[in-house]
Amino acid sequence: MTVNILPNNNPSGQTLRGIAASGGIAIGPAFQFRRADLRFDRRQVEDSGAEWMRFQNAVETARAQLAEVALQTEHDLGTDAAAIFQAQMLMLEDPELLTRVRAALEEQGVNAEAALSDASSLYVHMLEAVHNEYLRARAADVRDVTSRLLCILLDISPCRDVLPSVPSVILAHDLMPSDILSLNRSRVLGLCTAEGGATSHVALLARALGLPAVVGIGPGVLQIPSGTTVVLDGGAGLLIVDPDPQTLSLYRARAGLRAGAERRPAASADGPAVTRDGHRVVVAANVGTLEEARLAREVGADGIGLLRTEFLYLGRHALPGEEEQYHSYRAILELFGDRPVVLRTLDVGGDKPLPGLELPPERNPALGLRAIRLSLTRPEIFRPQLRAALRASAGHNLKVMFPMVTTVAEIRAARALLEECRAELQAEGQPVADVAVGIMVEVPSAALMADHLAAEVDFFSIGTNDLSQYVMAADRTHAAVAPLADALHPAVLRLVRDVIAAAHARGKWVSLCGELAGDPAAIPVLLGLGLDEFSMNPTAIPQAKRVICSLTREEADQVARAALQQESAEAVRALIR
Ligand code: PEP
Ligand code: MG
Numbered sequence: 001m002t003v004n005i006l007p008n009n010n011p012s013g014q015t016l017r018g019i020a021a022s023g024g025i026a027i028g029p030a031f032q033f034r035r036a037d038l039r040f041d042r043r044q045v046e047d048s049g050a051e052w053m054r055f056q057n058a059v060e061t062a063r064a065q066l067a068e069v070a071l072q073t074e075h076d077l078g079t080d081a082a083a084i085f086q087a088q089m090l091m092l093e094d095p096e097l098l099t100r101v102r103a104a105l106e107e108q109g110v111n112a113e114a115a116l117s118d119a120s121s122l123y124v125h126m127l128e129a130v131h132n133e134y135l136r137a138r139a140a141d142v143r144d145v146t147s148r149l150l151c152i153l154l155d156i157s158p159c160r161d162v163l164p165s166v167p168s169v170i171l172a173h174d175l176m177p178s179d180i181l182s183l184n185r186s187r188v189l190g191l192c193t194a195e196g197g198a199t200s201h202v203a204l205l206a207r208a209l210g211l212p213a214v215v216g217i218g219p220g221v222l223q224i225p226s227g228t229t230v231v232l233d234g235g236a237g238l239l240i241v242d243p244d245p246q247t248l249s250l251y252r253a254r255a256g257l258r259a260g261a262e263r264r265p266a267a268s269a270d271g272p273a274v275t276r277d278g279h280r281v282v283v284a285a286n287v288g289t290l291e292e293a294r295l296a297r298e299v300g301a302d303g304i305g306l307l308r309t310e311f312l313y314l315g316r317h318a319l320p321g322e323e324e325q326y327h328s329y330r331a332i333l334e335l336f337g338d339r340p341v342v343l344r345t346l347d348v349g350g351d352k353p354l355p356g357l358e359l360p361p362e363r364n365p366a367l368g369l370r371a372i373r374l375s376l377t378r379p380e381i382f383r384p385q386l387r388a389a390l391r392a393s394a395g396h397n398l399k400v401m402f403p404m405v406t407t408v409a410e411i412r413a414a415r416a417l418l419e420e421c422r423a424e425l426q427a428e429g430q431p432v433a434d435v436a437v438g439i440m441v442e443v444p445s446a447a448l449m450a451d452h453l454a455a456e457v458d459f460f461s462i463g464t465n466d467l468s469q470y471v472m473a474a475d476r477t478h479a480a481v482a483p484l485a486d487a488l489h490p491a492v493l494r495l496v497r498d499v500i501a502a503a504h505a506r507g508k509w510v511s512l513c514g515e516l517a518g519d520p521a522a523i524p525v526l527l528g529l530g531l532d533e534f535s536m537n538p539t540a541i542p543q544a545k546r547v548i549c550s551l552t553r554e555e556a557d558q559v560a561r562a563a564l565q566q567e568s569a570e571a572v573r574a575l576i577r
Contacts, residue, residue, distance in 0.1 A: 018192070018217030020237035021203035025255040026190030026212045027248070030241075031168035032226045035179065036157070038150045040113040048105045055101060055112040058152040059092050065148065066092070069181065077208035084141070084177045084201050091145050097123055113153050120146040140201060144176035163187060169232050169239075171221050177201045180209070190232040192239050194219050206234075214239055235291075250311070253537060254288065269300040269542040273534075275527070277552040282533035283545050284340070286513055293332045296538040300545070303340035303397075305461065305535020306513040307332065309385065310348050319357060319381060325388035333396040340397045342461065342511070342535075343389050344440065345414075346381065347403040349374035357381075366475060371404030376413055386421040394431040401461055405439040405446050411456045440513075442466035447495040450502035460503050461535065464514025468492045486569035487516040493525065493564055493572070500530045511535050521576045523547045528560025 045051050066089045074082035091097065100119030104110060110118075120142055127139035151157070164170070164187045172179070174195040180202065188211060196202050196215030206213035212234030224230065224241055231240040231251045240247060273283045284303045285296030288311030296304060312328050313319055320328070333341050348354040349370035362368035375382040389400055402414045415437060425432050441447050442463030450460070464487040469476040471492050474484035486492075496512070503510045511533035516522045518536030520543055526534065527548065534544060563572045 014220075014241050016217050016220055016239045016241070018214040018221075018237050018239065019197060020235055021196070021215045022191075022206035022211060022213035023235040024190070024210070024212035025234070025251055026169050026232040027251055027255055028189045028229070029164075029166065029168050030171050030224050030226055030228045030230045031164040032222070032224070033170050033172040033175070033179070033183070035147065036151065038147060038154065038156075040117075040150070040154055041111075042114040043111040044109050045111050046109075048109055051105050051112045051115070052102060054153070055105070055116065055149075058112070058149050061152045062145065062148050063089055063092050069178070073181070077205070081205055081208045084204070088141050088145050088148075088177070091141055097142070113150060116146060116149055116153070140174065140176060144178055147176065148178060164226075168226075169230050171224060171230075173219075173222060175202050177205060180205045190214075190234060192217055192221055192230075192232055194221050250288065250308075254292065269545040271300070271545070272302070273545040273548040275548060275551050275553055275556070277554070279553050281527065281531065281548060282340075282511070283541055283548070284342075284511070284533055284535040285538040285541060286535055287332070287538065290328070290331050290335075292538060293335050296541070297335050299538050299541045301339075301538060301541055303336060303342075304332070305340075305342050305511050305533055306401075307341060307343045308347065309344060310346055310354065313346070313348070313354055313357075319354075322384035322388045322391075325385055326391050329389055329392035329398075333392055333398060336396070338397050340399060342399045342401050342438065344401045344403055345372070345385055345389075346375055347371045347440075366469065372402045372410055372414060373404065373406075375402075376410065376417075379417065382417060383421060386418050387425060390418070390422055390425055390432045390435065391430055393433040393435050396433065398433065399436040399438060399459065401438045401440060401459075403440045403463070404443060404466070405441075405453070406443045407445065408449065408452055408456060411439055411453060415456070438509075440466075441499050442470070442514075444470050444495070447499050450499045451505065454503045454506040454508050457508065459509040459511065460499060461511040461513045461533075462496055462499055464492060464496070464512060464516040467495065467514065471495060487514055488519075488522055488525070488563075488572045489569040490564055490566050490572060493529070493560075496526070496531075497529050497560075497564060504530065509533065518544055520544065520547045521573065524551055524556045524559040524576065525563045525572070526560075527551060527553070528556035528558070528563075 066085050070082045070085035073085055097119060100122060101115045104115035104118050105112065124139045124142050127142065163183060167187050167189050169190045169192060170183060170188055172193050174193050175191060190212040191202060191206050192214045193202055194217060202213060202215050212232050214232060214234055214237050217239060221239065228242055231243050231248065272280055274280045282302045284305030285301035286306040286308065287293045287296050287304055288308040293304065312325065329343060349359055349368065369377065389398065392398060400418065402411065405411050418437065422432055436458040438457050438459035438461060439446065439453060440463040441450060441460045446453055447467065465476060468487040468489065469485040472485045472489060474481040476482050476485050500510045509532050512526060512531055513535035517526065517534040518540030523534065523544060536544060559576065562575055566572045566575060
């Protein structure tokens with residue numbers, strides 16, 4: 001069993017790593033699962049024959065219950081899952097168990113509950129002592145059957161008072177098959193256990209139920225108070241406790257993506273986004289993983305407008321090296337053939353902490369050592385990423401983009417390093433494609449200096465998520481002020497207009513990859529402002545293409561002109577409505 005607690009710079013929580021048992025992402029309150037209290041009085045009994053009869057009646061009831069559970073499970077989840085309960089029925093006839101119970105009753109003269117509990121503990125102990133995964137799983141079955149029998153003998157309901165009242169991520173020492181079935185599915189978002197292996201029944205049932213699950217995560221999971229917000233990443237085997245807002249929103253985006261993919265697998269928009277008067281724009285995807293890139297491809301993305309490479313680094317002890325990054329980038333590029341893929345270099349630090357990277361706490365994280373500022377001070381991290389990106393570019397349409405650029409000097413320094421890496425690779429005889437270079441425009445100084453910056457790059461991508469928080473001086477992660485950072489505020493829209501104009505004056509391409517790009521209400525405004533590319537959450541792509549195809553350039557121009565004249569974001573929204 002692997003039990004690790006990753007080093008974490010995030011004071012608000014920690015990341016526990018276990019065994020990935022069933023894929024998917026669950027976000028919600030934790031719920032510490034405690035089994036119904038099965039304590040009983042150990043009594044001496046006169047008539048051990050009557051006690052044996054009582055035990056045998058309990059066995060008959062358990063057999064009937066299990067037969068029903070097996071039938072229902074076969075119907076709901078298939079034969080593999082049902083086999084767990086069929087095996088438990090056979091266990092009720094297991095001579096090893098029955099002989100031990102009878103011996104305890106007759107030799108010690110105790111009641112049936114005590115005899116069963118003693119016999120079962122010995123049996124479980126024996127099975128667990130053998131280093132054999134199959135026998136260990138059998139031990140879990142013996143415990144499960146024992147609990148069922150005790151519930152019957154004590155006449156209590158196994159799930160009384162132990163179910164969550166709101167949808168929750170269930171945390172437990174271990175879960176038995178019948179626990180999982182009795183946990184009301186609608187209130188279970190995911191499962192995470194201290195014990196267990198990838199082949200345990202928890203894993204099998206979780207997969208059958210489509211629930212994310214992580215097992216074998218260690219006893220630390222039992223210290224997390226119920227109600228604490230957690231993110232369970234079943235595919236990566238991670239439990240993130242009380243995540244910071246950035247991690248939470250990244251995972252929400254991923255979870256939304258999965259849900260969207262499940263809800264509308266057929267929604268695809270392979271055709272180009274062309275206005276009614278024949279003006280074509282690009283509709284690309286924001287992705288963080290290969291899985292999201294696949295989804296983007298399926299829904300008809302024209303390319304990837306933002307590859308958030310920091311996703312590759314999340315939940316890691318150590319940062320991935322050049323080789324691993326090369327393979328990750330290459331896999332995504334291959335998916336997109338010759339369509340453009342914009343790789344954004346590491347956007348961490350400040351309010352985007354990264355396990356595996358020791359960074360001093362920041363007094364004002366949003367204004368701190370983050371993104372390109374951090375990369376430029378840490379060439380041992382930056383260089384391998386640039387080399388991996390350049391190597392992956394061969395034969396594909398890769399573009400490199402730097403985040404949080406604030407000054408002309410930064411882009412020059414970053415480009416110089418990129419060129420050094422290119423020269424190195426060429427000297428090593430490695431093929432490297434011509435790679436376009438761009439920047440995120442997400443800091444007011446960059447927007448205001450766009451004419452100068454445009455001379456240094458091939459393209460801009462406007463990051464309205466950050467740009468609006470800096471323009472409006474409103475922390476996008478602070479619930480009380482975040483609504484102020486509305487990207488449809490005319491103050492932000494005026495900057496977007498100026499950035500597009502400055503880039504176009506130099507013949508440069510402008511994309512926008514903040515959330516605004518996928519907002520159907522904002523699309524006419526952005527189209528009217530002359531945007532060349534909209535990059536968004538993949539699930540938003542089909543609708544965005546439909547909105548664009550329904551408009552003419554002239555209609556969009558009118559909306560944009562009017563929006564720029566409004567006095568507030570609310571007024572812009574009212575206008576669009
Ligand atoms: C943005 O700031 O608009 C953006 C797309 O970057 P991120 O949300 O990753 O900071
Ligand atoms: Mg940003």
